[in-house]
Amino acid sequence: MYFDRITSTICALATAKGSSIGIIRVSGTKAFEIASKLTRKDSFRHKTAGFVKIYDGEKVVEKCLILTFHAPFSFTGEDVAEFHVHGAAENASEIVELIIKNGAKPALKGEFSFRAVLNSKMSVDEAIALNTVITSENPFSTELSRKAAFEKNPLEKLKNLIPDWEYFHTLATAVVDFPDQVSTDIDFEKLKNLINRSILDISRVSANSMALSRLLDYQIVILGKPNVGKSSLFNILIGRERAIVADIPGTTRDYISETLYAKGFQATLTDSAGLRIADSEVEAKGIEKSRNLLEKGDLLILLFDGSVPLDDEDRELLRETRMKSILIVKNKCDFPQFENPELKDAIEISCKEGRGIDILTDRICENIERNIPDKNEAVFFSDWQKTKAEEILEKLEELKLYLNSEQIEIILFFISEIFNGIKDLSGDLTSHDVYDKIFGGFCLGK
């Protein structure tokens, strides 16, 4: 869809509704012609700001700043006029309409970035990283995306694989097309090394991307029997009285989630319904939800009442969560404690007196910290890249199975798919559809 509109001049409000200044971007061959019609000025100098009036017929509808850049020295590589108008509400929307009436088309999502890529102002992966800089709400993804967008592009390593795949692609094509004339055999040992190197390089980036995704959506769930103090702990950790606390077992019927902020980390903390045999249908539903949370949580806080002996339900919880990331916590340590051997290494806390909460918070942060991505390794910021990487990894594994076989057509098919896939992944896009998929997920006005 972007390619069909390449010759048109596009415009969009680049700032969010409600801002006190609205920046309207106009990009394309007619940008200055339109600006001229609107402002009654004849010429616009490169990289220069001017104070202009905007006319709608004889009426002055705005007095604002205009900033102009001449092709190819602009963000998009085209002529660009930016109007800095009052607010990003009705006034700005009407000026956008006026620009459209004078010959521009409303820009599609990410269309300015698309044009920047097409005009070699940046690579696709830099554009994806830049879009993450704009949208990121997390310090780690901001740091990584800044690095990828403004410093050395860490996907460079994947680009280095391309010449070797190109070599095998040319060779395999020649063997298939001219079986009698091509004397060179494919060096399968060399191809196998390339496959293994590609698997390693792509897997590293995939694993780092997974760590980042996990960090961005880190789920902590407090689990335990009724009345052990789950809601009390939940309230302390989030810093306010969000969940109802009562001395009646079964108080929490449904789960509640809130954001937990600790030492620069951010996670979703969930208080759940106490696990036990339910007395009622409503409670049974709550307990079922808690069981589902048990599967989904990245970290489980297993909470026990340290003043009483463990029972079968407590032991069952410990058994069920053996393979998960868990923190075993004993609450109510303001009471005389019962010696439960299963809880000998547990973190001791008292929600009533606020004891042990700092230690527990440290341990939570240590767990989150394990998911911090390697800052020197690349990450895939978009879902499109992550899926593509998985597809390529699958094809690399499949190709391995056909090595040394006589089935050269199949080998060529896989080499071709992998070669194009790696090109796409490292920003050298091979089809128009791919552009639509990637830039369609960007912000409007970028």
Ligand SMILES: Nc1nc2c(ncn2[C@@H]2O[C@H](COP(=O)(O)OP(=O)(O)OP(=O)(O)O)[C@@H](O)[C@H]2O)c(=O)[nH]1
């Ligand atoms: N002595 C003492 N009492 C506590 C402590 N923590 C919680 N309680 C009390 O234990 C009772 C149950 O607390 P909740 O936080 O509602 O327990 P819960 O695990 O959420 O219970 P359900 O929602 O029923 O599963 C309340 O009366 C709390 O005041 C503690 O550290 N010491």
Ligand SMILES: [Mg+2]
């Ligand atoms: Mg509760």
